[in-house]
Structure formats: structure tokens, C-alpha cells
Amino acid sequence: MLTVLVVAIFDTQPSVESLAPFDTAEIREIEQIIADNSPAYGQQSESDLSLDSDSLNLLTNFALQQIQTLKGSAIRFTIDEDTANTRLAIPQSLGPVDFYLNIRARFAQQDGRAQLQSLHFGQLPVPLIVQRSVEKLAGFRLQAASPASQELASLRTNIKDYQLRNDRLYLKVQWEPETLEQIRTYSQQMLVPPEGQQRIVEYVRQINLITSSLEGQRRISLVTLLPELFAFAAQRSHDDAAQENRALLQAMSLFVTDTPLTQALSSSVSVETPTLPAIRTSLYRREDLSQHFINSAAMAASTNPDVAEVLANSKEVYDARLRSGFSFSDLAANLAGVRLGEIAVHNQDSALWLQSYMQTLTEESQLLPRPRTDADGLSESDFAESFIDRNSPVYQQRLQEIETMIDALPLYQEAPERQPQE
Incomplete structure (x- = not known):
């Protein structure tokens, strides 16, 4: 039968x-x-x-x-x-x-x-x-x-x-x-298994520990946080550095978006959940660039680089129509974040290399090229006037310029070659 x-x-x-x-x-x-x-x-x-x-x-x-x-x-x-x-x-x-x-x-x-x-x-x-x-x-x-x-x-x-x-x-x-932002956040968090959630809690605690010494500061650069966090990840990476990097980026995503930790935990995780500190992060003095960079990195590490790029780029098109306008600066932060997320979890060697490199961070330009602001805040009509559409040669040329600048940074240029995982 x-x-x-x-x-x-x-x-x-x-x-x-x-x-x-x-x-x-x-x-x-x-x-x-x-x-x-x-x-x-x-x-x-x-x-x-x-x-x-x-x-x-x-x-x-x-x-x-x-x-x-x-x-x-x-x-x-x-x-x-x-x-x-x-x-x-x-x-x-x-x-x-x-x-x-x-x-x-x-x-x-x-x-x-x-x-x-x-x-x-x-x-x-x-x-x-x-x-x-x-x-x-x-x-x-x-x-x-x-x-x-x-x-x-x-x-x-x-x-x-x-x-x-x-x-x-x-x-x-x-x-x-904010439905579109919710979809981005929850599609990332849905893929966190219970053991990964325990890791996230540990990284939130570490964020609290680092920021507790920064009393009186309302905004800090990502460069202030990331070296110490990746040093903490290196100490914990006995078997699976990629899992540690993923949890680090997911915790940072919650932090930069001011999302309660409980949003990422299932009922099977029973721990005392620390509260995320009320400090903003920035890149080049801009909170939005920090959010774009970290969210894209966390999304790429949690799901798939294609998903991260689609959701990030969709939001830029949406912003051009209804919100703050299309921003090539935001797009650059998205692309760089996706690259970081890929390196963070590709394999053990790549993950360990990133942990070592990130501990040497001293400048924001090591993460993201200084953005050009001559084509930020473009409405849909302004974008069409200057770039026609996102398949046009002029747009593709600008996109290629951004990708070339990102690829030239040692963080992305010197990372172990990303070969398909078996």
C-alpha cells in the first residue's frame, strides 16, 4: 500500500x-x-x-x-x-x-x-x-x-x-x-533559527557593553562599534565564524533601526532580553547611510544577496516616487552592505578574514567610498529627466562608477575569492 x-x-x-x-x-x-x-x-x-x-x-x-x-x-x-x-x-x-x-x-x-x-x-x-x-x-x-x-x-x-x-x-x-520596511525586516528575521537567536542576544549585550562607556553621546560612527564587535565575534568563532558574523549583523540591524530585540525572538528562546541602547549610528554623519549599509549587510547574510539588492533597490524606486527621492548615496550604501554580508558568511575562511580585517577599521572610507550627493533626493520626474530609466546607458554608467569605487576598497578587493560553496 x-x-x-x-x-x-x-x-x-x-x-x-x-x-x-x-x-x-x-x-x-x-x-x-x-x-x-x-x-x-x-x-x-x-x-x-x-x-x-x-x-x-x-x-x-x-x-x-x-x-x-x-x-x-x-x-x-x-x-x-x-x-x-x-x-x-x-x-x-x-x-x-x-x-x-x-x-x-x-x-x-x-x-x-x-x-x-x-x-x-x-x-x-x-x-x-x-x-x-x-x-x-x-x-x-x-x-x-x-x-x-x-x-x-x-x-x-x-x-x-x-x-x-x-x-x-x-x-x-x-x-x-512603513509596510515595505517591515517586509525587509521580517523577511530577514524569519530565517533566524533558535540557536541563532541566542547568538543575537549575546551581540545585543555586547552592543550595550560597548555603548555604556559612551554616555552623553547621541550619535556614533559605525567605526566606533564594529571593530570591538568583530573582535568579540572572533573570540567566539571556534567552529562557525559565519554564524557569528550573521548574528552580529542581525543584532546591528535591530540596533540601527531601533527595533526591539523581542521582534527577532521566538517563544522557544527564554532569556532575559537586554534593551537596545538609545544611540544613533552614522556613516559620513548620516544616519540613513548607516541604516542602508547595515540593513543590506544583514539581509545579504541572512537570506541571499539577490533578495537584499531587490528589496533595497525597490525602496529607492519607491522613495523616488513617494518619499524622500531616489538617492545614489543610499544605493552605494546598499551595494557595499550587500558585499559585506556576502563576505561575512561565504565560508569559514572568508568569515574569519572579515573578522580580522574589521578589527583594523579606523576610517569610514574603509567601509564605503565618500558618497557623491549631486544626484540625491531625485523625484521620479527628475530621475527620468537625468537618467531616463534604470536600464538606460547613463544610469548603468553611474551604477558602474559606484561599483568600481566599492570594488577598489581593500575590504572588498582583498577578501578571499568568493567561490561557490559545496
Whole structure:
């Protein structure tokens, strides 16, 4: 009976072929979709999101590739009028044998919204009552997990309506102030396992210890903190320096954004949580550059450099439209932070090298080239007038100049070569 069930569920071939790596144009499109559908800054607003099959496939496949346990999976949506069919192929292995869990789902417009009509695991149909039970259990477990998971669940509930019509999926989203920033923060924190959370607590304590000697100072340079923190990480890096670096950057991300430590801890972590000190950090006397740099480093170390860049760049596009304006200075801090995050966790040698280098920091220019401010605070129309769009040669030239300046810094130039990890 078990053999029959396995044969019915698993296949030797995927129902959807894996996609090629995302090219620059596709990454830009993902960033634009996120920015186009983000809320007006500081306002509660309702947004109507409309996706055709191509956009939906682009977003969902990009998301799949950032989840370690789903690497190599592929999903394909086809929308026909008010019906959508979905195929998901998840690779599995048992010793030398490779096989696939192929999932099929059908959605249709019913009672005023898109609803799941059928679900198959391989050739095995899933009864409707089981489908509903799985949906409820998944929602309950998400909300009962860590505070970060609960916040992500609350963001999910902001989707007020799903509809299928005219070959498109329509979503009505209730955005709250700072939703985009929340997504960046919680997507990073969601991936912190319990042992990593214990490490974060230790680094928050160390931040408190270092800053306790700085009474009366309201703002400090990152260079004041990072050497001592990385020296602390080096003392603890007996087996896994990358894990220590990741926890350090995650703790710093909480610190620079003034986010309570409890936001990163699950209920399984029972410790006395220290309060983060009320001191601001800066790079070149700018708090925003410090936040961009550390947040991007923490995101790259926690998830994937592609995710870090997409979310950071999406925010720049969003700022150009609705907030403070597009900033090449912010973009430079994002890019440098992503590079630091990559080096921090690539492998043991790279992580140990970074710990040693960071203890020698004396100047902010070792982390980030002094930013040019001639193209900061650009509105969307000003940006278009000067740079056309983010695929234009003039924009790509400016971006290349920034990347060249970052690459020239010893921190990024001399780091051990980043080879793919086995």
C-alpha cells in the first residue's frame, strides 16, 4: 500500500522545468513591481495589484529560489479568464535516487473571489476537507510562531480580496505605514533559527557593553562599534565564524533601526532580553547611510544577496516616487552592505578574514567610498529627466562608477575569492 502511495505521489520527471538564472532586466522588473505597489509613505492606503501570468511567474519563481529548502523548485501559473492553473515541481532525493513532488492546483472565481477548487499531489487528488484543514493549520502555525512570523502573518491578512478575471489575478491590498520596511525586516528575521537567536542576544549585550562607556553621546560612527564587535565575534568563532558574523549583523540591524530585540525572538528562546541602547549610528554623519549599509549587510547574510539588492533597490524606486527621492548615496550604501554580508558568511575562511580585517577599521572610507550627493533626493520626474530609466546607458554608467569605487576598497578587493560553496 505504501509503495502504491509513493508511486502515485512522486514522479521521476518535473512537471515544470527549472528556470535559467534571472537576468538584469528581470530583476529590474521585480523591483519595479514591488515599488509600484508599495504604500504612500506614512499613510494608510488601499492598493489594487494586477498581475498577468508572466509577472506572477516572475515573482513566485524568484521567491522560491531564495528559500534554501526549495532550491531547484519551479512554479508555473496559467490564467485563462476567471480560472488559474498552477504547477509546482519540488525536487527530492533519497540516496542516489532523484525524484519530484509535482503539485497541481486549480483556482476559479467563486462567490466573488478566487478560491481553490482542486489540489493534486502527483496523481493523488487531495480531498476538499483536507485542503481546508491544511490552510487553517498553516495559518495557525504561522501566527503562533515567533513575533516576526506573527508580523508576517498580519501582513498577509492585509490582502483583502483575490479575484480572477480577464486573464489576470487582482489583489486588493491594505497597506499600512512603513509596510515595505517591515517586509525587509521580517523577511530577514524569519530565517533566524533558535540557536541563532541566542547568538543575537549575546551581540545585543555586547552592543550595550560597548555603548555604556559612551554616555552623553547621541550619535556614533559605525567605526566606533564594529571593530570591538568583530573582535568579540572572533573570540567566539571556534567552529562557525559565519554564524557569528550573521548574528552580529542581525543584532546591528535591530540596533540601527531601533527595533526591539523581542521582534527577532521566538517563544522557544527564554532569556532575559537586554534593551537596545538609545544611540544613533552614522556613516559620513548620516544616519540613513548607516541604516542602508547595515540593513543590506544583514539581509545579504541572512537570506541571499539577490533578495537584499531587490528589496533595497525597490525602496529607492519607491522613495523616488513617494518619499524622500531616489538617492545614489543610499544605493552605494546598499551595494557595499550587500558585499559585506556576502563576505561575512561565504565560508569559514572568508568569515574569519572579515573578522580580522574589521578589527583594523579606523576610517569610514574603509567601509564605503565618500558618497557623491549631486544626484540625491531625485523625484521620479527628475530621475527620468537625468537618467531616463534604470536600464538606460547613463544610469548603468553611474551604477558602474559606484561599483568600481566599492570594488577598489581593500575590504572588498582583498577578501578571499568568493567561490561557490559545496
